[in-house]
Amino acid sequence: WVLRDSRADVALTDVSGAGTYGLIAQRNSTIESPSGTNADGCGTNAVYATGLARINCQDIIATNAGGDAIWVSNAEVNARQANASGATLSGVRADEGATVNFLLGNASGAGVDGITCLKGSRVNARQANCNSCTGDGIYATEQGQVVAVSATAVGCGAHGVRAEFGSEIIAYLLTATGCDIGAYAANGSPDTIVFYINRSVRFL
Numbered sequence: 001w002v003l004r005d006s007r008a009d010v011a012l013t014d015v016s017g018a019g020t021y022g023l024i025a026q027r028n029s030t031i032e033s034p035s036g037t038n039a040d041g042c043g044t045n046a047v048y049a050t051g052l053a054r055i056n057c058q059d060i061i062a063t064n065a066g067g068d069a070i071w072v073s074n075a076e077v078n079a080r081q082a083n084a085s086g087a088t089l090s091g092v093r094a095d096e097g098a099t100v101n102f103l104l105g106n107a108s109g110a111g112v113d114g115i116t117c118l119k120g121s122r123v124n125a126r127q128a129n130c131n132s133c134t135g136d137g138i139y140a141t142e143q144g145q146v147v148a149v150s151a152t153a154v155g156c157g158a159h160g161v162r163a164e165f166g167s168e169i170i171a172y173l174l175t176a177t178g179c180d181i182g183a184y185a186a187n188g189s190p191d192t193i194v195f196y197i198n199r200s201v202r203f204l
Contacts (some may be wrong), residue, residue, distance in 0.1 A: 002091055006030075022046040023073070025053035035059045042066065046084070049075035049098075049182070057082065065089075069107070072098035072121070085109045091130065094121035094144065102128050109133065114153065115178045117144035117167070125151050132156065137176065140167035159184045 008025075008107065009032045017024040022132040023038030025031045037060045040044035046062030049055045050073040062069040069084035070077060074096040080106045084091035084174040091107025091114045094100045105128045107114035114130025117123045117140045124147050130137035130153045137153025140146050141164045150173040153160035160176025164171045164186045176182040 008032070011036065014149055015042070016040040016053045016061075018042045020044045021048050023055055023057060023060075024048045025050075027051040027053065029053045029120045032059070033185075037061065040064055044070045045069065047079065049073070049077050051075060063087075068093040068116075069110075070100070070102075071095070072100050074098060076100070079105060081105060087111060090114065092116070092123060092125075094123050095119055097187040100124070104128065107133075110135070112151065113137070113139045114145060114156070115139065117146050118142045118190050119146065123147070127151060130156070135151075136160070136162045137179065138162070138169060139164050142188060143167055146170070150174070150186050152176075154178050156180070189191070 006029045017036045020043050021041040028074045039064045040061050043066040047070040048063045048164045054076040055116050056078045062084040064086040068089045069087040069091050071093045076099045078101045083106045085106050085108045088111045091110045093116045096119050103165045108131040110133040113136045114133045115138045118141045120146050123146045126149045128151045133156045134161040138161045139157040144167045144171045148171050153176045153177040160179040160182045163168050
């Protein structure tokens with residue numbers, strides 16, 4: 001737990017099975033965990049960053065979290081190639097202007113949504129897998145923005161991708177087959193799911 005302008009450098013760390021958080025940074029602090037951290041089965045979040053904190057945790061194993069696997073609120077997380085599958089809530093939750101790099105990440109099998117992006121947050125989910133989620137594969141609301149180029153949201157119980165209230169999902173080459181609804185945009189977001197070339201997006 002790192003807070004108040006502090007810094008921790010960790011590598012190949014095993015925090016699996018933690019009762020609450022695997023990695024947590026608050027109040028303008030930094031955690032550098034560049035590769036190989038095991039945060040499987042944490043009770044609440046495998047990764048939690050808030051208050052202008054920054055966590056670099058690429059390649060992290062953040063599976064089977066009791067809440068959101070990666071929760072970022074008004075902070076920045078680099079979770080490139082992270083495995084955040086099997087979360088009880090969302091694989092990735094970006095809130096309050098957060099920035100998350102989830103390039104090549106896996107948020108499949110979430111109990112709610114694979115990726116939830118809200119309140120002006122931004123998520124890079126290029127080539128991410130958000131399959132077989134109970135709710136939406138990718139959900140953006142309240143001016144959230146998700147870049148989901150070449151991502152997959154297959155077999156989700158609700159929507160493959162859903163954008164509401166001024167949000168945007170850039171979904172070029174997205175695959176959203178086998179969902180109840182492939183793509184949904186509403187409530188002030190008439191053009192927020194941007195496909196560029198319609199035939200590149202598969203829903204059936």
